[in-house]
Amino acid sequence: MNDDNELVQQTIKGDDRSFEMIVKKYQNSIINYLGQSLRNTNLALELSQEVFIKVYSSLHTFNPKYKFKTWLFKIASNHMIDHWRKKRIKTISMDHPFKKTESSAPIQISSNQIPALQKLELKELGEKIEKALDILPPKLRELFVCRHINDMSYDEIAELKELPVGTVKNRVFQAKEMLKDHLEKSI
Amino acid sequence: MKCIPALELYLFLERELSDRRKAEIKTHLSSCPKCQESLEKRKSLVHAMEHIPSLQTPRGFSKQVLSRINPLKPSLSECLKAAAAAFVFISLLGFVFLAFSSHSLADLIVQLFQSIIHSSQEALILGIKFIKTISIFVNAFLQLTRLLIQNILAVFTVLSTEIQIFAVLISVLMAIGIIFYFKQKYILGDKG
Numbered sequence: 001m002n003d004d005n006e007l008v009q010q011t012i013k014g015d016d017r018s019f020e021m022i023v024k025k026y027q028n029s030i031i032n033y034l035g036q037s038l039r040n041t042n043l044a045l046e047l048s049q050e051v052f053i054k055v056y057s058s059l060h061t062f063n064p065k066y067k068f069k070t071w072l073f074k075i076a077s078n079h080m081i082d083h084w085r086k087k088r089i090k091t092i093s094m095d096h097p098f099k100k101t102e103s104s105a106p107i108q109i110s111s112n113q114i115p116a117l118q119k120l121e122l123k124e125l126g127e128k129i130e131k132a133l134d135i136l137p138p139k140l141r142e143l144f145v146c147r148h149i150n151d152m153s154y155d156e157i158a159e160l161k162e163l164p165v166g167t168v169k170n171r172v173f174q175a176k177e178m179l180k181d182h183l184e185k186s187i
Numbered sequence: 188m189k190c191i192p193a194l195e196l197y198l199f200l201e202r203e204l205s206d207r208r209k210a211e212i213k214t215h216l217s218s219c220p221k222c223q224e225s226l227e228k229r230k231s232l233v234h235a236m237e238h239i240p241s242l243q244t245p246r247g248f249s250k251q252v253l254s255r256i257n258p259l260k261p262s263l264s265e266c267l268k269a270a271a272a273a274f275v276f277i278s279l280l281g282f283v284f285l286a287f288s289s290h291s292l293a294d295l296i297v298q299l300f301q302s303i304i305h306s307s308q309e310a311l312i313l314g315i316k317f318i319k320t321i322s323i324f325v326n327a328f329l330q331l332t333r334l335l336i337q338n339i340l341a342v343f344t345v346l347s348t349e350i351q352i353f354a355v356l357i358s359v360l361m362a363i364g365i366i367f368y369f370k371q372k373y374i375l376g377d378k379g
Contacts, residue, residue: 016253027249056256126235173193173194176233
């Protein structure tokens with residue numbers, strides 16, 4: 001039995017300190033996942049609390065055969081989808097191939113644009129990427145955040161979102177290309 | 188060898204490819220300036236993605252979560268649902284027995300209404316304070332339940348043995364059904 005499962009069992013037995021350890025272990029990941037996906041820190045903090053409350057009340061339904069982290073993120077993902085539905089945030093359809101807009105179409109970068117990109121310190125560029133996340137459609141942004149902010153593997157994301165791994169790779173790729181094009185234009 | 192698709196260049200930079208594919212790409216890159224340029228364009232982005240600033244968790248976040256959590260016990264709404272289900276169960280049980288009873292339905296309904304009116308009067312008189320009102324409703328409910336059980340027992344004694352056995356069987360089946368429902372819903376949880 002891994003650490004997470006042990007903490008879950010202890011929590012079910014009534015040990016709230018074990019649940020506090022679970023919260024402390026995953027709070028950063030969940031807040032970043034929701035915060036960067038929703039692009040709203042205060043909302044993310046509120047939803048994160050709700051996610052952990054939901055997790056607590058559903059712990060008895062957790063099947064130890066599965067990975068706790070994936071189960072936790074599944075609850076967070078569903079909670080975010082519920083929020084989107086309530087707020088009726090417009091999201092692009094994932095049933096159709098991503099339509100390449102003028103800005104996302106492959107562009108030929110002139111040779112002087114590349115050095116400009118390279119000159120930026122990685123940290124500064126990281127900050128620019130963080131700000132540029134606004135341009136991504138919510139569903140692409142969520143997958144990008146899972147992969148590059150929460151450091152989840154493509155397999156983990158595929159399991160979480162119940163999508164084929166190839167689809168996840170393709171959508172994360174689309175997100176990166178959109179970010180690349182946006183950053184190149186803004187430099 | 189054909190040029191490397193951009194998606195695969197990202198996977199190459201993220202070390203997500205098999206050793207064999209990596210070797211193939213390296214070989215291709217050494218002889219293809221176009222792919223080299225394409226790789227360079229994406230290299231900074233991939234490296235910078237490791238430096239995306241993360242949101243800071245506020246101090247005391249976990250304490251806030253814990254303060255909002257109730258112990259693993261049924262909520263008020265669950266208690267109310269259980270009470271409602273119990274009431275329905277007892278009522279159904281009463282009707283089952285009534286079906287085999289020599290008592291008329293009208294008498295029982297009148298008795299029930301009298302009891303309800305009496306209980307309501309008591310509740311109105313004594314219900315100034317909220318907690319007291321609640322306790323009176325609970326008492327009224329218990330009285331009704333007792334009345335029903337008394338009637339059921341009265342009816343039960345005049346029934347033939349076969350009907351008694353049949354009635355007991357029906358009751359047991361209903362009880363099993365209700366227990367199964369609550370087990371599914373509240374103990375095993377809603378998997379949906």
